[in-house]
Amino acid sequence: MxxxxxxxxxxxxxxxxxxxxxxxxxxxxxxxxxxxxxxxxxxxxxxxxxxxxxxxxxxxxxxxxxxxxxxxxxxxxxxxxxxxxxxxxxxxxxxxxxxxxxxxxxxxxxxxxxxxxxxxxxxxxxxxxxxxxxxxxxxxxxxxxxxxxxxxxxxxxxxxxxxxxxxxxxxxxxxxxxxxxxxxxxxxxxxxxxxxxxxxxxxxxxxxxxxxxxxxxxxxxxxxxxxxxxxxxxxxxxxxxxxxxxxxxxxxxxxxxxxxxxxxxxYGTDYLSFGPSAHSFIENKRFWNYRSLKKYNELLSQKIIPEENFEIINTEMSLTEAIYLQLRSKGIFLEEFKAKFDIDLLNLVNMKLEYLFHKHLNVENNILRFTPEGYSISDEITLKIMEVIE
Ligand code: SF4
CATH class of the missing domain: 3.20.20.70 (Aldolase class I)
Structure with missing residues (x-):
């Protein structure tokens, strides 16, 4: 990446x-x-x-x-x-x-x-x-x-x-x-x-x-x-x-x-989705279709987009999702993260969760990512990181 x-x-x-x-x-x-x-x-x-x-x-x-x-x-x-x-x-x-x-x-x-x-x-x-x-x-x-x-x-x-x-x-x-x-x-x-x-x-x-x-x-x-x-x-x-x-x-x-x-x-690119139950994400709006083929067909036969509901992703939600999804993937690109959320994440983690380094987390090329042991308890570690930000 x-x-x-x-x-x-x-x-x-x-x-x-x-x-x-x-x-x-x-x-x-x-x-x-x-x-x-x-x-x-x-x-x-x-x-x-x-x-x-x-x-x-x-x-x-x-x-x-x-x-x-x-x-x-x-x-x-x-x-x-x-x-x-x-x-x-x-x-x-x-x-x-x-x-x-x-x-x-x-x-x-x-x-x-x-x-x-x-x-x-x-x-x-x-x-x-x-x-x-x-x-x-x-x-x-x-x-x-x-x-x-x-x-x-x-x-x-x-x-x-x-x-x-x-x-x-x-x-x-x-x-x-x-x-x-x-x-x-x-x-x-x-x-x-x-x-x-x-x-x-x-x-x-x-x-x-x-x-x-x-x-x-x-x-x-x-x-x-x-x-x-x-x-x-x-x-x-x-x-x-x-x-x-x-x-x-x-x-x-x-x-x-x-x-x-x-x-x-x-990593937050917009996506547009089609078909029953499909979820889309466009300009901070997440919306999703009905989970029913019958309803999907009915609405579209009347030329109505079969959207069941939507939510607006505010900055706080966007921050939570970025940490959760990026840590589960290739890791958090610290520079981009700081530019977007104005948070020095590495500093916070260093100050309060230093003990997680080596076994569960590492930093390489300015990317904070899980080790294999970190991936194995990803939800637990993610929660700890969220807590130091709040
Ligand atoms: S029912 Fe089986 S084949 Fe169909 S989506 Fe689920 S896992 Fe895949």
Whole structure:
């Protein structure tokens, strides 16, 4: 990350598209998506999305250069080539993509096809994020994923052969009863594939999921926190040994292959989002769409932007978010931070939290960042830092 990146955030914009369909609803997932859908629903959603792009662009777009595009969800790779092309054409007509550096598609193995991959590339998609989650078939069944380990590898190689030079794989660790060996096996399988980027999230028991329900009934229990901590620290070490450096609490990449779109979120670039449940952030206003495809379609058929609510981010909130998000990522760029908030953060931390240095925090090139141990208890340390500022 350079000062240049931060300096340019005012004139750049990122776009996010939430595709609310999956081939199956996984039992741990709390993202807004339908686990079953038909062609009519997909076509109706596509038509609504095209209208939303028109309306939102008119209201919010000020001819900024689009720096990154991200298709998430849900499973964007379930969209037919026909519908994807309609959306891509609309994006190209509506926004200035002349400075686009990254266009990511999230994809699940079962819906990756040669035809889709080639079509993505033709449209300018240059990054693929594949939801692998595990290379252990029993774990994949437990997670209710509908692919197996061989299919991940097969679709990964197909993506490479089709021409994708920037691929990320998502993994989940600390599954209930997961042994250290099983997790290391999954990690080694992913290292063998040699992707540019890996996301490794610990399993979260999100409320309103089937997983949470089973947890409440005592049928599934989370791992011991010490076991999870040790897995996490070992993961960071192994990633580094394999040429993937940690640039966020759960994200690792080869040098220069960080997800630019997510960095834009964490370092405060404006983003405009589309689709049910999608959140946008434009000129200190955060606003979000209804989390209902029905409502989304209904409003857009009347040419109404399906915004459910908004909040204005004042300086105090902006300060809190900057500390929280930047520490979780590459760290706080102290000079930029001082210029923006008029706070000498390093001085404050030195005076009151000096004991955190080395084990949990360090400063290099004027960037305050977590060590691996710091990442492992990030909320606790962030809270302490907030307290010295107040
Ligand atoms: S495929 Fe992804 S978005 Fe869809 S239900 Fe599973 S975890 Fe959620």
């Amino acid at each position: 350079s000062g240049f990146f931060l300096f340019n955030k005012q004139i750049m914009l990122s776009l996010y598209f939430h595709i609310p369909f999956c081939n199956h609803k996984c039992f741990y997932c709390d993202f807004y998506s339908l686990g079953k859908f038909n062609k009519n629903q997909e076509d109706a959603f596509t038509e609504s999305l095209l209208i939303e792009i028109d309306l939102s662009a008119k209201k919010y777009y000020k001819n900024q250069k689009i720096e990154t595009i991200f298709f998430g969800g849900g499973t964007p790779s379930v969209l037919s080539v026909y519908n994807f092309n309609k959306i891509a054409d609309k994006i190209k007509q509506s926004f200035d993509l002349s400075n686009l550096i990254e266009w990511t598609m999230e994809a699940n193995p079962e819906s990756i096809t040669k035809e889709r991959l080639e079509n993505y590339l033709q449209n300018g998609v240059n990054r693929l994020s594949i939801g692998a989650q595990s290379f252990n078939n029993d774990e994949l069944i437990f997670l209710e994923r509908i692919h197996n380990s061989d299919e991940i590898k097969e679709k990964y190689y197909l993506s490479r052969e089709s021409g994708f030079e920037n691929i990320s794989l998502d993994l989940i660790f600390s599954l209930p009863k997961q042994s250290r060996e099983n997790w290391l096996n999954s990690l080694n399988s992913v290292f063998e594939l040699d992707p540019e980027h890996i996301s490794a999230y610990s399993l979260i028991f999100e409320e309103k999921t089937k997983l949470y329900n089973q947890f409440q009934k005592g049928l599934i229990l989370p791992n011991d926190p010490d076991f999870e901590h040790d897995l996490y620290i070992e993961t960071i070490e192994l990633m580094e040994k394999n040429g993937l450096y940690q640039y966020e609490i759960s994200n690792y990449s080869k040098i220069g292959k960080e997800c630019k779109h997510n960095l834009n979120y964490w």
